[in-house]
Amino acid sequence: MNNSRVQLIRQEVLSDNWYTLRKVTFKYQRKNGIWETQSREAYDRGNGATILLHNPEKNTVILTRQFRMPTYVNGNASGLLIESCAGLLDNDNPEDAIRRETEEETGFVVTNIRKVFEAYMSPGSVTEKLYFFTADYSDSTEKRTGGGIDEEEIDVLEMPLSKALQMIAEGEIVDGKTIMLLQHLCIQQFQAA
Structure with a gap:
């Protein structure tokens, strides 16, 4: 992953039962140049x-x-x-x-x-x-x-x-x-x- 507008802060595993659910906290640079800290949950089951x-x-x-x-x-x-x-x-x-x-x-x-x-x-x-x-x-x-x-x-x-x-x-x-x-x-x- 190589996007200069994204800086990963941490990833936490919320569930690893059937597949993996992670909470990802990251900084995202908006188009106006301001950096925001955000978090999202992402479900990873493979491709x-x-x-x-x-x-x-x-x-x-x-x-x-x-x-x-x-x-x-x-x-x-x-x-x-x-x-x-x-x-x-x-x-x-x-x-x-x-x-x-x-x-x-x-x-x-x-x-x-x-x-x-x-x-x-x-x-x-x-x-x-x-x-x-x-x-x-x-x-x-x-x-x-x-x-x-x-x-x-x-x-x-x-x-x-x-x-x-x-x-x-x-x-x-x-x-x-x-x-x-x-x-x-x-x-x-x-x-x-």
């Missing part, structure tokens, strides 16, 4: 990757559905969330990590992975950067047992792209990374037409 599997022949996509407790406590009555396959990097490079996650969560073994962009999903409080990928699949793509590792219960959903887009409009798909990847696919198809 992650997400992927949208697309069958160009059928124009279908593979999504997952699983219980997400934070959405439940924020009003999602079932707690179930429809998402693109995703996971933490766990010290792997992003492409290797998403290849592993794709097989664990969906069962599909994909080889033609394409990185499309990177994004911070909640930069006001979470340090995580996500790496976004796409890959093609077909009826002949090798498939192994999917559905998550033992502690995860993941449903694998295959649906037409048009249905996934309708589910966004109707509020059935509300996950940010998933919406971004589906819209990216739509833009790619529009540009190719």
Whole structure:
């Protein structure tokens, strides 16, 4: 980190249970030259990757559905969330990590992975950067047992792209990374037409 307008004063670990929550106290030089002391909490869970599997022949996509407790406590009555396959990097490079996650969560073994962009999903409080990928699949793509590792219960959903887009409009798909990847696919198809 090298920003001449920021001087770190201290970092305190507030929680190190599931991931790490830190309170960071720092001095920040405003545009008018005045230095202010500020503090913020930042949740560090590591970086992650997400992927949208697309069958160009059928124009279908593979999504997952699983219980997400934070959405439940924020009003999602079932707690179930429809998402693109995703996971933490766990010290792997992003492409290797998403290849592993794709097989664990969906069962599909994909080889033609394409990185499309990177994004911070909640930069006001979470340090995580996500790496976004796409890959093609077909009826002949090798498939192994999917559905998550033992502690995860993941449903694998295959649906037409048009249905996934309708589910966004109707509020059935509300996950940010998933919406971004589906819209990216739509833009790619529009540009190719």
